[in-house]
Amino acid sequence: MLPTEQPVDPQSPDARLRTSERDVLRDALRDQSERGQTKSDIILLSVQRLLRRGAITNLSKMLGRMHPADAARVITHLSSPKEKREVFELVRGEAKRGQVLSELNGDSIQQVLADLLHSDIAWLLKDLGPDDVAYILGFLPEERGKDILALMKTEDSTEVADILKYPKDTAGGIMTTEFFSLPEDATAQEAIRRLQQATDAEMVFYIYVTDKDEHLVGVLSLRQLLTVPPATPLKNIMMRDVMSVAVDMDQEEVARQVASYNLLAIPVVEKDGKLAGIITVDDVVDVIREEATEDMLKMAGAIEEDSVSKSSSFGAAKLRLPWLFTNLVGSLLSGAILWYFRMTLQEVVAIVSFIPVIAAMGGNVGLQSSTLIIRGLATGVVELSDVRTVFFREVKVGLLMGLACGVMLTLVGWAWHQAFLGMVVGTSLVIAFLVSTSMATIMPVVLKRMGVDPAVAAGPFVTTANDITGITIYLSLATLFLDHLR
Amino acid sequence: MLPTEQPVDPQSPDARLRTSERDVLRDALRDQSERGQTKSDIILLSVQRLLRRGAITNLSKMLGRMHPADAARVITHLSSPKEKREVFELVRGEAKRGQVLSELNGDSIQQVLADLLHSDIAWLLKDLGPDDVAYILGFLPEERGKDILALMKTEDSTEVADILKYPKDTAGGIMTTEFFSLPEDATAQEAIRRLQQATDAEMVFYIYVTDKDEHLVGVLSLRQLLTVPPATPLKNIMMRDVMSVAVDMDQEEVARQVASYNLLAIPVVEKDGKLAGIITVDDVVDVIREEATEDMLKMAGAIEEDSVSKSSSFGAAKLRLPWLFTNLVGSLLSGAILWYFRMTLQEVVAIVSFIPVIAAMGGNVGLQSSTLIIRGLATGVVELSDVRTVFFREVKVGLLMGLACGVMLTLVGWAWHQAFLGMVVGTSLVIAFLVSTSMATIMPVVLKRMGVDPAVAAGPFVTTANDITGITIYLSLATLFLDHLR
Numbered sequence: 011m012l013p014t015e016q017p018v019d020p021q022s023p024d025a026r027l028r029t030s031e032r033d034v035l036r037d038a039l040r041d042q043s044e045r046g047q048t049k050s051d052i053i054l055l056s057v058q059r060l061l062r063r064g065a066i067t068n069l070s071k072m073l074g075r076m077h078p079a080d081a082a083r084v085i086t087h088l089s090s091p092k093e094k095r096e097v098f099e100l101v102r103g104e105a106k107r108g109q110v111l112s113e114l115n116g117d118s119i120q121q122v123l124a125d126l127l128h129s130d131i132a133w134l135l136k137d138l139g140p141d142d143v144a145y146i147l148g149f150l151p152e153e154r155g156k157d158i159l160a161l162m163k164t165e166d167s168t169e170v171a172d173i174l175k176y177p178k179d180t181a182g183g184i185m186t187t188e189f190f191s192l193p194e195d196a197t198a199q200e201a202i203r204r205l206q207q208a209t210d211a212e213m214v215f216y217i218y219v220t221d222k223d224e225h226l227v228g229v230l231s232l233r234q235l236l237t238v239p240p241a242t243p244l245k246n247i248m249m250r251d252v253m254s255v256a257v258d259m260d261q262e263e264v265a266r267q268v269a270s271y272n273l274l275a276i277p278v279v280e281k282d283g284k285l286a287g288i289i290t291v292d293d294v295v296d297v298i299r300e301e302a303t304e305d306m307l308k309m310a311g312a313i314e315e316d317s318v319s320k321s322s323s324f325g326a327a328k329l330r331l332p333w334l335f336t337n338l339v340g341s342l343l344s345g346a347i348l349w350y351f352r353m354t355l356q357e358v359v360a361i362v363s364f365i366p367v368i369a370a371m372g373g374n375v376g377l378q379s380s381t382l383i384i385r386g387l388a389t390g391v392v393e394l395s396d397v398r399t400v401f402f403r404e405v406k407v408g409l410l411m412g413l414a415c416g417v418m419l420t421l422v423g424w425a426w427h428q429a430f431l432g433m434v435v436g437t438s439l440v441i442a443f444l445v446s447t448s449m450a451t452i453m454p455v456v457l458k459r460m461g462v463d464p465a466v467a468a469g470p471f472v473t474t475a476n477d478i479t480g481i482t483i484y485l486s487l488a489t490l491f492l493d494h495l496r
Numbered sequence: 497m498l499p500t501e502q503p504v505d506p507q508s509p510d511a512r513l514r515t516s517e518r519d520v521l522r523d524a525l526r527d528q529s530e531r532g533q534t535k536s537d538i539i540l541l542s543v544q545r546l547l548r549r550g551a552i553t554n555l556s557k558m559l560g561r562m563h564p565a566d567a568a569r570v571i572t573h574l575s576s577p578k579e580k581r582e583v584f585e586l587v588r589g590e591a592k593r594g595q596v597l598s599e600l601n602g603d604s605i606q607q608v609l610a611d612l613l614h615s616d617i618a619w620l621l622k623d624l625g626p627d628d629v630a631y632i633l634g635f636l637p638e639e640r641g642k643d644i645l646a647l648m649k650t651e652d653s654t655e656v657a658d659i660l661k662y663p664k665d666t667a668g669g670i671m672t673t674e675f676f677s678l679p680e681d682a683t684a685q686e687a688i689r690r691l692q693q694a695t696d697a698e699m700v701f702y703i704y705v706t707d708k709d710e711h712l713v714g715v716l717s718l719r720q721l722l723t724v725p726p727a728t729p730l731k732n733i734m735m736r737d738v739m740s741v742a743v744d745m746d747q748e749e750v751a752r753q754v755a756s757y758n759l760l761a762i763p764v765v766e767k768d769g770k771l772a773g774i775i776t777v778d779d780v781v782d783v784i785r786e787e788a789t790e791d792m793l794k795m796a797g798a799i800e801e802d803s804v805s806k807s808s809s810f811g812a813a814k815l816r817l818p819w820l821f822t823n824l825v826g827s828l829l830s831g832a833i834l835w836y837f838r839m840t841l842q843e844v845v846a847i848v849s850f851i852p853v854i855a856a857m858g859g860n861v862g863l864q865s866s867t868l869i870i871r872g873l874a875t876g877v878v879e880l881s882d883v884r885t886v887f888f889r890e891v892k893v894g895l896l897m898g899l900a901c902g903v904m905l906t907l908v909g910w911a912w913h914q915a916f917l918g919m920v921v922g923t924s925l926v927i928a929f930l931v932s933t934s935m936a937t938i939m940p941v942v943l944k945r946m947g948v949d950p951a952v953a954a955g956p957f958v959t960t961a962n963d964i965t966g967i968t969i970y971l972s973l974a975t976l977f978l979d980h981l982r
Contacts, residue, residue, distance in 0.1 A: 050876070050879055051881040054879060079757055079758075087882055202722060205722060206722050232719075233692075237692050269781045272778040274777070274778075291777050291778065292755070292758040294781065295754075298785060299755070299784060302784075302792075306788075306867055307867060307871065310868075323889055323896060324896065326893045327900070330893070330897060331901075333864075334897060334901060335901070337856060338857065338901055340856075341853040341855075342849075344853075345848070345851065348849055348851065348852065349845075349846070352845045356842060359838045360835070362838065362848065363828075363831040363832065363834055364831055365851065366834065366963065367824060367830075369827075369852060369856070370823060370826075370827040370830075371823060374823050375820065377796045381793060381795075382796075390569065391572075391601075393537050396573055407812045410809060410813040415820060415821070418821075418824065474856075477852065
């Protein structure tokens with residue numbers, strides 16, 4: 011979605027409600043004695059109450075005063091597809107309904123559009139930018155998308171098809187083809203006239219200048235136009251150094267560039283240098299949020315943001331099980347090691363009291379290190395060339411923390427069972443810390459070098475591997491010094 | 497930092513190097529046989545090599561062609577403060593050095609400015625926006641900051657002091673006071689003239705309109721000015737509904753608003769409605785990244801992004817130890833439970849083979865659920881009012897996954913030891929999954945209601961609590977059916 015040219019809808023919707031709605035809102039507030047309820051919670055509750063009461067007129071008025079993004083949030087959080095459709099239909103005007111649609115998530119889009127005719131959908135999409143249309147159609151079955159495109163204006167549908175041909179997570183897939191560009195021979199005056207007529211390119215950040223082959227050759231700002239004599243040709247005032255990205259660049263890399271160079275928009279060019287579209291900063295904001303969410307979930311062994319409240323429980327279980335199985339096998343290995351050392355355990359049963367500590371702590375220390383590295387690699391705080399420095403630093407931190415926890419454990423072991431067991435536990439912990447900080451630092455880097463997303467595998471692998479190592483070290487030491495432990 | 501009005505420095509720096517630098521670059525590339533080296537790694541290596549060779553002229557030329565953000569990245573990644581200072585001094589021109597400074601992180605700012613005179617620092621800061629100056633001074637001792645401010649132009653230093661008086665993580669603390677505003681009686685023509693003269697407000701997104709008391713009363717876009725007769729007063733064309741935030745609003749909430757309404761900038765107003773500053777979308781991008789990083793690290797029990805490569809190992813260990821100690825106590829409790837059930841363990845030693853599985857799996861399933869909820873609450877995908885739905889869904893997912901893993905474990909137990917032990921393990925796992933998904937879903941919500949950041953405590957607490965519960969369930973069941981396990 012293009013950034014809004016003007017901030018709209020000034021106050022939060024609930025501040026501007028009329029009397030009848032205010033009653034409902036007060037009811038909702040009274041019922042919610044718990045603290046921590048946010049405004050959007052309260053709005054959502056009011057909408058649900060109005061729906062239940064069938065107060066369609068009030069509901070429609072309330073929606074009329076909402077920003078499309080707020081209306082979309084309400085719809086997303088309604089629990090049944092039927093309610094979603096009802097509320098969506100109450101939003102007045104195709105233009106606004108289209109905007110609401112462009113702010114919904116995939117599941118809600120499917121639910122809301124399920125019963126609509128192709129021609130109705132085409133009508134809803136007619137005022138949206140091609141990137142928004144591409145986003146929405148991306149959630150519908152391919153056949154249906156094509157049929158809807160066929161019903162739209164040829165010009166619009168060609169632009170949408172241009173975007174749809176690129177993968178969703180590349181520059182080409184998130185760009186918009188509605189940008190403002192002019193030939194290099196145009197004058198400042200012509201540019202201003204064209205700007206006044208342009209209704210398509212809703213928000214103009216930069217004016218891109220192209221040569222006769224539509225190759226991007228320069229850029230200038232809107233304000234520059236106002237400060238030169240009207241007859242000046244653009245090529246005399248434009249900056250020739252334009253930062254741009256290739257259509258096939260990964261969206262994460264695009265986001266990194268826009269963020270680090272503080273750009274409002276970045277042009278996207280084809281392999282031959284032809285200007286294909288632009289990516290605006292507000293879409294970059296979405297990408298940054300998505301990628302952070304993705305990394306967090308991958309580290310926890312869960313996939314897809316949407317799975318929280320939308321996909322089926324079966325679907326979610328299927329997505330999360332592979333990681334759990336990996337972990338199951340890993341912890342069965344730990345179990346096999348315990349079984350292997352069963353004689354030791356049976357002889358000195360006190361040893362079992364420290365198994366959970368050794369197993370858990372190594373994994374936890376590793377998680378701290380790998381999270382730091384993974385997030386650092388994602389944000390550019392850590393570069394692959396820093397690895398040696400970071401590695402030695404993490405191992406040193408691991409050693410320091412291992413010594414602190416090790417001493418404490420030795421004392422606990424001494425007080426609880428006997429001094430020698432305490433020493434064995436403490437020493438094992440220090441070694442386990444050293445091993446797990448090393449592994450946790452190296453694994454993400456190795457994965458990144460291999461071209462695998464470090465977040466995917468670092469979590470489960472490192473944690474499981476560390477558990478196994480910790481237990482092996484502890485039980486080996488205990489067996490070695492068994493004579494002193496009896 | 498204000499967004500750049502024009503994209504600069506088009507190609508990546510290394511694409512534009514002269515011969516001598518190219519040699520160094522080729523050397524660097526030859527040495528790096530590993531795959532996965534990024535361009536910024538290679539640039540960093542070249543800079544280090546040029547530094548070591550003392551090739552100051554080449555280095556200076558190379559820096560001259562770099563975007564300030566790239567130069568800042570190189571400086572951040574140099575390991576010694578001495579090298580950082582050397583490279584920083586090689587950046588030519590105060591204006592560019594100032595920009596580089598505004599892109600550095602806190603530690604590098606301190607290191608680079610350590611030996612400089614107050615007057616030199618004031619000189620570096622003179623062309624920066626007040627928000628950047630406030631950012632930089634925020635990392636210096638308060639006294640030093642005041643002395644430097646005293647050396648700057650009064651007008652500039654007042655603006656900086658205005659920002660510094662607000663906490664760093666609020667709207668007031670991240671806003672810039674350089675915005676473009678005009679009285680409501682001004683005409684379109686006057687506005688254009690003022691725009692042509694304005695050198696301060698580097699990038700104009702929206703034109704804010706104020707009444708005689710400097711209260712924010714309207715907004716209009718630059719392009720609107722071009723499409724009306726020159727004599728039109730602004731109050732006739734402005735939108736009166738301006739979305740704004742209060743100076744004391746949390747930066748996370750500001751970011752959420754700018755992101756969800758697709759704004760380029762949002763005005764910040766004092767309690768009495770007086771316009772105090774604006775926050776631009778590029779700063780919002782930084783906030784979103786920071787907050788995501790913070791949440792991730794909190795969940796892993798590590799604090800501060802900077803701790804990866806900058807703070808001392810001792811400092812880092814001190815930051816991370818509290819969480820490890822919590823975990824230590826928690827896992828010692830698990831150990832105490834094992835010790836309590838030692839008779840059971842001694843009688844049927846095969847029971848130990850499944851302790852790691854039971855302990856690890858409950859925690860892992862809980863981590864999946866709590867990550868989904870925590871991230872959902874942070875991005876607005878989950879609202880507090882959704883809790884009931886999400887809770888039942890997560891428990892259902894937990895049950896499904898518990899059944900899948902439980903059946904598998906029963907079979908493993910049967911094959912490995914005996915059928916009845918397998919059934920005890922499988923059943924324990926299903927119960928442990930149910931308990932931990934419930935706890936992991938409820939805890940973040942309870943914490944959020946209590947006004948505590950859900951990310952802080954959910955990780956360690958939930959994981960440790962789940963470990964304890966899992967082991968207790970397993971050993972209780974095993975003791976109960978001990979006769980069948982012998």
